[in-house]
Amino acid sequence: MIECRGIIKEFGTPPQRILHDLSFTIGDGEFVSISGRSGSGKSTLLYIISTLDSATQGQVLIDGRDIGTMNIEQVHHFRNKNVGFVFQFHYLLPELTALENVLLPARNLGLIQEKTKMAESFLE
Ligand SMILES: Nc1ncnc2c1ncn2[C@@H]1O[C@H](COP(=O)(O)OP(=O)(O)O)[C@@H](O)[C@H]1O
């Protein structure tokens, strides 16, 4: 479950507010799309939910864990294990095969053997 409580995001000086006090919950297995005009803050929200960026104010809880209370190493580990992100402009590593690109997070965790079958089935 992903829970956002009072998310505010500002950029720059003077601060420009992009996300204005967003609160919502996304349940396990729920499939959600976020729509809005270009520049309205969709990517910014996704970066915050996925721990790639942090909110100016507010909390993000994933399975009850408050991301904001984790130190940087815990956040890296959490993201490696729990977050998949397909960027609008993706950067696959050309020297790796498709399978190796998909397995990169598993490689960082030393889980290549365990995850290869799963990666192959996703690619299939
Ligand atoms: N790192 C940043 N620094 C300053 N402004 C930013 C930054 N990232 C996004 N913005 C601004 O925040 C607003 C929302 O951007 P974004 O989340 O990319 O919108 P969307 O994905 O909905 O098109 C835009 O006005 C954008 O210029």
Ligand SMILES: [Mg+2]
């Ligand atoms: Mg975007």
